[in-house]
Amino acid sequence: MLSRSIGFAQTQGARMELRRELRYRLDAPALFSWESAEHKRFQSEGITRDISVFGAFIVTATCPPVDAPIQVEVVLPSLTGLKPVIRVSGAARVLRVEHSSKGEGENGFAVVSEDFSRWSMSTDQDESAFDFSGKTKVVERRDH
Numbered sequence: 001m002l003s004r005s006i007g008f009a010q011t012q013g014a015r016m017e018l019r020r021e022l023r024y025r026l027d028a029p030a031l032f033s034w035e036s037a038e039h040k041r042f043q044s045e046g047i048t049r050d051i052s053v054f055g056a057f058i059v060t061a062t063c064p065p066v067d068a069p070i071q072v073e074v075v076l077p078s079l080t081g082l083k084p085v086i087r088v089s090g091a092a093r094v095l096r097v098e099h100s101s102k103g104e105g106e107n108g109f110a111v112v113s114e115d116f117s118r119w120s121m122s123t124d125q126d127e128s129a130f131d132f133s134g135k136t137k138v139v140e141r142r143d144h
Helices: none
Strands: 008-011 014-019 023-025 028-037 043-050 055-059 068-077 086-098 106-114 120-123 137-139
Touching: 008 043, 014 028, 055 068
Parallel strands: none
Antiparallel strands: 008 014, 023 043, 028 043, 028 068, 043 055, 043 137, 055 106, 068 086, 086 106, 086 120
């Protein structure tokens, strides 16, 4: 389902759309990782809410900090319900983080990339760049 931008700026009584690209409603598994300022690597997972050529919004309990460089992998389901699924992965930056108020609603974050069309694609027959057990985890780096 196509989803138009929900971000608007108020300018003298007129609303102006902020996004340049159309967003598409897509609930797909998303895996992501980032590095903290202390050089610890974090990994977690969520579900995309929407996606476009330049960005996506990921609903998750664990959000990386704003402006963090992030590696993302989105698992696109097969349209026929048969395998293989497609994995799209690449680098992005966290644009904003949204936390639900009083525990109601959803937590999540928006990512932006120069161009998602430059991301790599593979089938489920290929191995994922991520190794997840379904929870956020810290991966110790040995090169620092």
